[in-house]
Amino acid sequence: MLTAPDAERLPSAILRRVDDVRELYEAASAHPRVAGEARLREAWLLHRAARHAEALALLEPPTPAPGAPVDPVVAYLGHLFRGRVLDTLDRPADAAAAFREALAIAPAAQSARIGLMTVLLRQGDRRGAELQAEAVQVPASSIDPFWLYWIGDYRHYPAMVQQLREHVR
């Protein structure tokens, strides 16, 4: 498992195999139930491989297929990652808008607020940055979807266990 943002750039051994991994994600994208998450993970991989334009193309527009279930974790991460990629591409206003869209889905999430705080500070909006820093420090018990990214599909385990129990009965 890749451990989160310990390093900003992928190790060279992984960089050499980015396209191999990309093919696997694209194969997964053929399955409607996981297509959104596969695109998201492919985009994050490409971003970390410094292929930002390709990453951005995968992250917008985040329109789910008709009838496809809306996964709030994937929706949040889509906006969050788009914000990060846009920031990297030196489009701070668009990045801030993307982080705000993420916060509209999960207002207490720390990651998007940190992203927004940093962008505002770099834009010279110190007051805005400070407001975001204040909001981050308000105690909250909810889980930031970004923390779930690194643990794959664990968020589905309780539902899977429940389904198994129903099959056994």
Place this chain on the structure above:
Amino acid sequence: MRRLAWLVGLAMAAVAGLAVARASTSAIAAQEPQTRPTFRATTDVVAVDVSVRDGRRAITGLTAPDFRLTDNGVPQTITDVSYGRLPIDVSVVLDVSDSVTGPLLDQLRTAIRQLMSDMGADDRLRLIHFNMRVARVVDLTNDASAVDRAITQVRAGGGSSIYDAAAVALVSASAAPADRRQLIVLFSDGNDSTSFSTPRSLLQVAQRTNASMTFVLPDTLVTFTTRIAVSSQAMRLAPYERVARETGGAIYRSSQNLTPTFRRALEEFRSSYVLHFTPQGVERSGDHVLDVTVPRDDGYTIRARRGYFGG
């Protein structure tokens, strides 16, 4: 095993939390905080913390002519030098992830109590905790009992968002009035696992804020013996070293007894100078690189902020 336990717990909690999000797929209104004072940062007058030491001994009695300060290579006139006059706000940022438990957590409690008692009457302390989430538990205060109550209630667990915590502490500290000095002391085991901030974005925040950031990291990272592990350790330390260097802070390594280390961080900050100057001959906006020297003696160790960002 501990890490796996909190990951599973996190996943379970997330399912419960996101059930709410599913029930309301439309936007939940973002809650913006209301009021806070404005930042003190200005390029009209720039304040630079400067530590001058001979070994661990502070060099005292220096005046403006003893210093040479350049801003983007242009020599500047130092208009005021203060030493020990300005009150200090200390933001203590504590890692309370699952790797900081037992005796280490007890040491931290003791160290903070001692730090509080070492502070001057006009000094204040703010306490910020972090595991995955960053949370302020005590805002700036000189009420020792409030700090004591807070640290008694500390419970450790979860992952570790060190970069996020450092970034938030830097932004918060920069909001303070110009007549107060800002020291951030961050304690962690040094292994970030859940931050959205990256080393680069943290450095950008450090360059655009005013506080001096010092890290207290345990010696455990230096126990690696293989070449690969040492390299990994160097990589892990590098982001903290860059932020400390950029802000005029320091890195202290200690596992045995944290109390003297915290005291040293405060004492070295207290026994440093604040130089004031109004930038001349340089563009106000953009990046400014600072260089501070004491020409009369090259043997001194001088630690100062590397620059600032003119808005």
